[in-house]
Amino acid sequence: MGYINSIRGKLTILCLALLLIPSAIMAIVSYTQAKSSLNTLGETVLKNSVETSMQLLSSVKRDFYAGNLTLEEAQEEVKTLLLGAKQNDGKREITHPADLGETGYLYIVDANGVLLMHPTREGESLWEEKDTDGEYFIREVIEQGEQGGFTKYHFALPFSTTIAQKVVYSKTDSEWGWTIAAGTYMQDFNAPAKSILQKIILMLVIAIIVGIIVVSIVARHISSPLARLTERVREVARGNLTMPLEDLQRADEVGSLNRNFNQMVAHLKALITEVEGAISVIKDTSTNLSAVSEETTAYGDEIVRAITEVSTRAEQQAVSAENTQETSQQFANELKILQDRNTVMYASSNEMKQSNEKGVTSLQELKTKSGETFTIMERMRLVFTHLTDKMQEIETIVGTISDISDQTNLLALNASIEAARAGEHGKGFAVVAEEVRKLADQTVSATDSVRTTLRGITEETSLVTNEMTKTYQIVQQQNQSVAYTELAFEELEQAVTHIVESIDAVIASVGAIDQSKTIMTSAIATVADMSELNAAAAEEVTASVEEQQHAIAIVTTSANELSDEIIALNEAIARFRIR
Numbered sequence: 352m353g354y355i356n357s358i359r360g361k362l363t364i365l366c367l368a369l370l371l372i373p374s375a376i377m378a379i380v381s382y383t384q385a386k387s388s389l390n391t392l393g394e395t396v397l398k399n400s401v402e403t404s405m406q407l408l409s410s411v412k413r414d415f416y417a418g419n420l421t422l423e424e425a426q427e428e429v430k431t432l433l434l435g436a437k438q439n440d441g442k443r444e445i446t447h448p449a450d451l452g453e454t455g456y457l458y459i460v461d462a463n464g465v466l467l468m469h470p471t472r473e474g475e476s477l478w479e480e481k482d483t484d485g486e487y488f489i490r491e492v493i494e495q496g497e498q499g500g501f502t503k504y505h506f507a508l509p510f511s512t513t514i515a516q517k518v519v520y521s522k523t524d525s526e527w528g529w530t531i532a533a534g535t536y537m538q539d540f541n542a543p544a545k546s547i548l549q550k551i552i553l554m555l556v557i558a559i560i561v562g563i564i565v566v567s568i569v570a571r572h573i574s575s576p577l578a579r580l581t582e583r584v585r586e587v588a589r590g591n592l593t594m595p596l597e598d599l600q601r602a603d604e605v606g607s608l609n610r611n612f613n614q615m616v617a618h619l620k621a622l623i624t625e626v627e628g629a630i631s632v633i634k635d636t637s638t639n640l641s642a643v644s645e646e647t648t649a650y651g652d653e654i655v656r657a658i659t660e661v662s663t664r665a666e667q668q669a670v671s672a673e674n675t676q677e678t679s680q681q682f683a684n685e686l687k688i689l690q691d692r693n694t695v696m697y698a699s700s701n702e703m704k705q706s707n708e709k710g711v712t713s714l715q716e717l718k719t720k721s722g723e724t725f726t727i728m729e730r731m732r733l734v735f736t737h738l739t740d741k742m743q744e745i746e747t748i749v750g751t752i753s754d755i756s757d758q759t760n761l762l763a764l765n766a767s768i769e770a771a772r773a774g775e776h777g778k779g780f781a782v783v784a785e786e787v788r789k790l791a792d793q794t795v796s797a798t799d800s801v802r803t804t805l806r807g808i809t810e811e812t813s814l815v816t817n818e819m820t821k822t823y824q825i826v827q828q829q830n831q832s833v834a835y836t837e838l839a840f841e842e843l844e845q846a847v848t849h850i851v852e853s854i855d856a857v858i859a860s861v862g863a864i865d866q867s868k869t870i871m872t873s874a875i876a877t878v879a880d881m882s883e884l885n886a887a888a889a890e891e892v893t894a895s896v897e898e899q900q901h902a903i904a905i906v907t908t909s910a911n912e913l914s915d916e917i918i919a920l921n922e923a924i925a926r927f928r929i930r
Contacts, residue, residue, distance in 0.1 A: 366566040367559065369876055374555045393452065393540030394501060397520040397533040399705070400451060401499075404433050404531045405522055412526065426527070430468040433457050433531070442471050452539025454509055460530050464489045467529065482506050483514050496521035496530040508536065558873075573884070580608065587616060659893065690858070697851070697858065704844070704851065711837070711844070718830075718837065725826045732819050739812050746805050749798050756794035763788035 408429050415425035430437070434457055435446040445456050459468035464478030477489040482504040492502045499522040506517045519534035625639050763784045770781030 360570075363563070363566050363570050366877065366880060367562060369880065370562045370873065371555075371559060374558060377551075393535070393537065394518060394520065396451065396540075397455075397501075397518065397535065398499075400457060400533040401520050401522050401531055404457060404533075405524065407432055408524055408527075408529070408531070426467075430459070433459075434468055434470065437473075441473060443468070443473065445470055451533055452535040454539055455533065455535025457531065457533050460489060460493060460532065462493060462528050462530075464493065492519050492521045492532055493523070493530050496523035496532065506536075576606075583616075694858075697855070701851065704848070708844075711841075715837075718834075721826065721830050725823075725830060728819060728823050728826055732816070732823060736816070739809065739816065742805055742809050742812065746802065746809075749801050749805065753795060753798040753802075756791045756798065760788055760791035760795070763791060 411420070411425050411429050411432075414420050415422060420428065427437075430443070435443045437443050451457070456470055457468070458466060458470075460466055460477065463476065465476045466472050466474060469475075478487070480487070480489060482488045484505060486504060488502065488504040488506070491504075495502050500520070502519045502521065504517055504519075505514050507513065508515050516537045517534060518537055519532050521530050521532035523530045766784035767781050767788070770784060
């Protein structure tokens with residue numbers, strides 16, 4: 352109890368409280384914020400994994416609708432890409448590249464809660480299974496998947512009976528009736544927050560130890576001289592003026608108090624010596640004593656003025672330290688805002704980087720499709736060229752047929768003339784010749800129609816060939832544009848990478864500034880406390896000097912009455928030891 356009631360004990364307790372309370376609050380707030388940020392980041396990872404899986408599902412469905420895959424092949428390819436190939440024992444080894452935590456994985460359920468894809472339980476139904484709170488968790492997962500949402504529930508850890516919170520993000524594909532979900536335990540994401548808390552506690556313990564050492568040194572520097580001075584005052588109170596005086600080479604209030612005490616003891620010695628030497632001459636002694644009292648009073652006034660000035664400056668220093676502390680707090684708030692903005696910028700940069708990667712992937716697909724289109728157009732152009740050549744050959748053949756028909760018609764006419772000359776014997780032949788002529792006319796008419804049709808087809812083929820040539824040129828320009836776009840995406844990716852690196856550097860610098868701010872705030876608080884203590888000590892010294900002046904006034908009065916009290920004074924002086 353003696354140590355606690357001492358100035359040293361009070362100063363130590365006060366400084367430790369000022370160090371411990373803000374540090375503990377900062378540790379709790381930092382741990383809470385880190386845990387919250389890690390949980391949010393983990394949910395974002397789950398959501399991105401599901402969204403990426405939905406895009407992959409859409410890509411495979413396009414192959415299915417294009418006829419490149421059967422339904423079973425398409426569904427199995429999706430499962431293999433999202434989780435892993437199915438093994439002989441019916442399980443799937445997790446080969447998905449996304450980091451979903453130590454226990455996280457992707458799975459697929461249908462509308463009835465049957466696992467269509469799962470590392471170990473594929474084909475089982477979870478519709479009737481409940482979590483530790485008695486809720487049908489898989490039903491909520493399916494319900495949230497209709498709009499895309501999170502489901503949180505408590506479930507036992509793998510190979511353990513320990514219960515932990517699990518979070519799942521799900522989204523449903525309406526065409527196949529699949530609900531794709533990504534789930535993991537929250538502790539997989541916020542585990543680093545515990546490490547942060549441990550480091551903060553370690554730093555707090557180190558800071559407390561250093562604070563105890565520093566405060567002990569400072570408190571000892573203040574309290575030890577005061578304790579020795581208190582002991583000498585106690586000896587003076589007992590009447591012992593023979594103890595050695597301590598000369599402290601200090602410019603603060605403690606040093607001033609010690610010097611004033613030494614002066615007081617010296618004056619008391621001189622006073623008593625003069626009283627002993629002047630007992631026989633009461634008037635001279637009384638006069639000398641009055642002069643000494645007046646001189647001591649003047650010294651006391653000077654001391655009071657000096658201490659008052661010191662006290663005023665100490666109060667001003669305390670006010671300045673308090674203002675500086677407020678400014679430091681404002682700086683800390685601005686620094687916190689800067690840290691939050693850096694965090695938002697870092698997250699936005701990562702999102703921009705992911706969007707750029709998606710753009711590159713889509714561009715690669717476009718480049719592939721453009722190449723395929725280019726190849727198809729080239730083949731179609733060759734086909735139409737061959738078709739044009741064939742049309743020309745057909746037109747030549749039709750011309751030949753037309754010539755043959757004309758000759759046949761001429762031969763039929765000659766045959767009719769010869770049949771007429773033959774008379775009755777040539778009538779049958781004339782009928783045949785007439786039929787041949789009609790067939791020749793029909794052939795000529797048909798060949799004319801064919802020729803007209805061929806000309807129309809030739810013209811349309813020419814138009815199609817021209818349009819395909821233009822399309823061919825457009826595809827070439829498109830391929831060139833895709834190449835330029837790919838180059839632009841590469842440059843954009845480099846720029847985003849530089850931005851992320853710059854933001855990392857800014858975050859590191861802000862962290863260093865934050866550490867310096869913490870040290871500066873602690874130092875300012877210590878200065879403010881010391882200023883208040885100095886002001887209080889100055890007030891105490893002022894009170895002591897005022898009491899001393901009051902005592903000197905009493906001495907002066909006693910000197911005036913010295914003549915009547917010579918006997919009592921002689922007995923009183925006998926109590927003091929000055930030799």
